[in-house]
Amino acid sequence: MKKGKLIGIGVGPGDTDLLTLKAVKTLKIVDIICAPKSANSKPSLALSIVKPILKNRNKKYKILEPLFPMIEDNDKLKKYWNDAAQLILDQLNQGLDVAFITLGDPSIYSTFSYIFRIINDKNYEVELIPGISSFTACAASGKMPLAEKNEIIVIVPKIDERLEQIMKYGDTFVIMKTSRNLELLEESINKDKRIKEILSVHNCSMNDEKIINGFSNEKNYLSTTIVKFKDKKKDY
Amino acid sequence: MKKGKLIGIGVGPGDTDLLTLKAVKTLKIVDIICAPKSANSKPSLALSIVKPILKNRNKKYKILEPLFPMIEDNDKLKKYWNDAAQLILDQLNQGLDVAFITLGDPSIYSTFSYIFRIINDKNYEVELIPGISSFTACAASGKMPLAEKNEIIVIVPKIDERLEQIMKYGDTFVIMKTSRNLELLEESINKDKRIKEILSVHNCSMNDEKIINGFSNEKNYLSTTIVKFKDKKKDY
Numbered sequence: 213m214k215k216g217k218l219i220g221i222g223v224g225p226g227d228t229d230l231l232t233l234k235a236v237k238t239l240k241i242v243d244i245i246c247a248p249k250s251a252n253s254k255p256s257l258a259l260s261i262v263k264p265i266l267k268n269r270n271k272k273y274k275i276l277e278p279l280f281p282m283i284e285d286n287d288k289l290k291k292y293w294n295d296a297a298q299l300i301l302d303q304l305n306q307g308l309d310v311a312f313i314t315l316g317d318p319s320i321y322s323t324f325s326y327i328f329r330i331i332n333d334k335n336y337e338v339e340l341i342p343g344i345s346s347f348t349a350c351a352a353s354g355k356m357p358l359a360e361k362n363e364i365i366v367i368v369p370k371i372d373e374r375l376e377q378i379m380k381y382g383d384t385f386v387i388m389k390t391s392r393n394l395e396l397l398e399e400s401i402n403k404d405k406r407i408k409e410i411l412s413v414h415n416c417s418m419n420d421e422k423i424i425n426g427f428s429n430e431k432n433y434l435s436t437t438i439v440k441f442k443d444k445k446k447d448y
Numbered sequence: 449m450k451k452g453k454l455i456g457i458g459v460g461p462g463d464t465d466l467l468t469l470k471a472v473k474t475l476k477i478v479d480i481i482c483a484p485k486s487a488n489s490k491p492s493l494a495l496s497i498v499k500p501i502l503k504n505r506n507k508k509y510k511i512l513e514p515l516f517p518m519i520e521d522n523d524k525l526k527k528y529w530n531d532a533a534q535l536i537l538d539q540l541n542q543g544l545d546v547a548f549i550t551l552g553d554p555s556i557y558s559t560f561s562y563i564f565r566i567i568n569d570k571n572y573e574v575e576l577i578p579g580i581s582s583f584t585a586c587a588a589s590g591k592m593p594l595a596e597k598n599e600i601i602v603i604v605p606k607i608d609e610r611l612e613q614i615m616k617y618g619d620t621f622v623i624m625k626t627s628r629n630l631e632l633l634e635e636s637i638n639k640d641k642r643i644k645e646i647l648s649v650h651n652c653s654m655n656d657e658k659i660i661n662g663f664s665n666e667k668n669y670l671s672t673t674i675v676k677f678k679d680k681k682k683d684y
Contacts, residue, residue, distance in 0.1 A: 222584070224468070227470070228469070229468065229470035229473065230464050230468050230469070230470055230578065231468065231469055232460070232465065232467065232468055232469075232580065233465045233466070233468075233472065234463070234465035234466055234467070234468055236469065237465065246627045249669075265516070267493045268600040279509070306634045317586035317587075317588075318588065318593075319584055319592065319593050319594040320493055320586060320587075320594050320595060320601070321595060321596060321597070322593070322596075324593075325593035325596045326596075328591075328593060332591065338591060340588035340589075340591060341588060341596060342580045342584040342587070342588040343580070343584075344467065344468065344578045344579070344580065345581065345584060348458070348553040348556060348578040348579075348581060349577070349578045351555035351556075351576070352554065352555060352577065353552075353569065353576075355574060355576060356555065356565075357554075357555050357558070357560075357561035357564060357565075358555040358556050359555075359556060359557060359559045359603070359605070360557060360558075360562075361557070361605070361606075362605055362606035362608065363605065364602060364603065364604055364605070364610065364614065364667075365556070365603040365663070366600060366601070366602050366614075366618070367595070367601040367602075367603075368599065368600055369595070369597070369598055369599065370597075370598035372598065374600065374617050376618050377616075378600065378602075378614060378617035378618065380613075381610050381613050381614035382602070382614065390562075426527070428559035438647070440645075
């Protein structure tokens with residue numbers, strides 16, 4: 213029997229209207245939707261984004277919700293990834309296609325990467341459908357061009373000692389999940405004497421989106437800060 | 449009379465199916481479509497991407513195609529931007545909404561930035577609709593996770609002396625329009641002794657898409673190279 217295909221779908225930052233046509237077309241016909249959740253008590257955010265699309269489906273489908281807890285212990289994490297991969301493999305082996313939905317884009321800091329690696333290594337067919345990344349959505353919400361001309365963009369998922377080093381060479385810095393390490397971020401940014409513009413966005417594109425000029429000390433998992441340095445001579 | 453609104457729409461890398469629902473909804477009702485072109489003899493690529501959407505419109509619309517030549521002279525460019533902005537302002541002043549369509553995302557290396565600045569400064573209403581950036585689409589086509597965990601992504605639009613400096617601190621490098629300066633790129637990359645994976649994509653998501661493992665010396669405006677360093681200890 214022909215084996216099923218795994219499709220990693222980026223569902224964008226939050227607004228269902230930021231799904232691509234390709235994602236929508238796939239979500240309307242795929243056999244299985246796999247929506248990872250971080251805790252059994254929490255509904256999957258990715259699943260809530262695609263719900264309005266699934267509502268109008270004719271064909272039956274099944275939802276899998278494997279657990280991907282937000283823990284740091286790699287041995288434990290590996291066990292969760294392997295369990296989720298096995299759940300998916302069971303479906304693929306029955307000839308069923310599985311859409312793994314993930315916030316933002318499947319190639320950028322996504323849980324899909326781990327699942328992709330396990331299943332791709334076993335030579336199953338895998339496809340990726342790109343999604344709107346949180347940082348371009350944040351720039352759109354904040355009406356801030358991220359970069360022009362020869363400006364370099366740096367995307368930093370976790371604030372550590374490398375930030376201060378790399379800051380010398382880039383023009384625009386996107387710092388994800390800023391609430392996790394805000395003090396160190398502010399310290400690094402303030403050390404740099406170039407003129408800068410700072411924008412923070414919480415829950416981008418969602419109903420309760422918040423746009424802040426400057427840093428924000430609100431505790432929120434879905435928060436992004438954009439720092440744009442403007443010391444270079446602008447000719448326009 | 450209420451003035452019109454300018455909407456910057458990212459139309460993604462090439463495939464019409466990579467438009468967002470939001471972009472499609474807007475393109476179906478907006479009064480004016482503004483599609484910049486780089487030469488009078490060349491059709492606008494952004495316009496060709498949205499053509500299948502416009503075909504099914506009921507409401508009449510007008511297409512504007514201002515010239516944005518690919519030249520380096522800033523004084524001359526400024527004149528083109530101002531002319532295009534004036535063309536758009538004439539429509540906004542008549543109460544008409546204008547969608548400015550742009551490849552990829554409107555906040556990343558987009559001609560929209562210049563128009564945005566001129567019109568935003570005059571206090572007209574402006575909205576941005578994010579689009580799929582070429583580099584996440586390239587990663588999807590090449591089935592290459594761009595970054596995981598605390599890996600830093602660096603996006604370099606033009607290869608210059610800063611690339612070698614910043615290369616020490618990042619993990620994944622996205623180099624846009626690589627055909628413009630391939631030798632310097634190869635030299636910089638080869639100097640770095642870390643283990644790396646290199647992927648080049650031409651005409652991403654289009655019918656004539658080409659995916660190459662390694663560098664590519666094909667002359668092509670729409671080419672992107674992704675270099676991923678893998679020296680860091682991976683725990684999984």
